[in-house]
Amino acid sequence: MSIDWSTxxxxxxxxxxxxxxxxxxxxxxVLGLARYEGAKEQGGTSTVGAAQAGLCCLACLAVVAYGIYLIVPQFH
Incomplete structure (x- = not known):
């Protein structure tokens, strides 16, 4: 058995x-969610913070879903 160290x-x-x-x-x-909550407490809304939090959450979920797809052989 040999190990390909570069790989x-x-x-x-x-x-x-x-x-x-x-x-x-x-x-x-989390930063976007904090901005949204901070603006909400001050009586306003931060659509940028909410959008940032949503997009980042979707990106993390996409990475997790792709990882599960790669690991589970029934999905191939």
Whole structure:
């Protein structure tokens, strides 16, 4: 048995990159939700904050759904 170290390194790098990207997108979604709630408490509305939170949530859900699609062989 031999290990292809360059391929293992590529998989590790992509995994870390995607993980960081998903965490950043999720954090931006929480920030948008906080902006929306802050504007709501002050008597106004923040459509930008709500849109930001919604889009970031959808992006995170899309990444999770794609990951499940890749893992479960019945979906192929």
């Amino acid at each position: 293992l390194g590529q998989v590790t790098a992509v995994s870390i990159g995607v993980t960081v990207a998903v965490v950043v997108v999720f954090a931006l979604g």
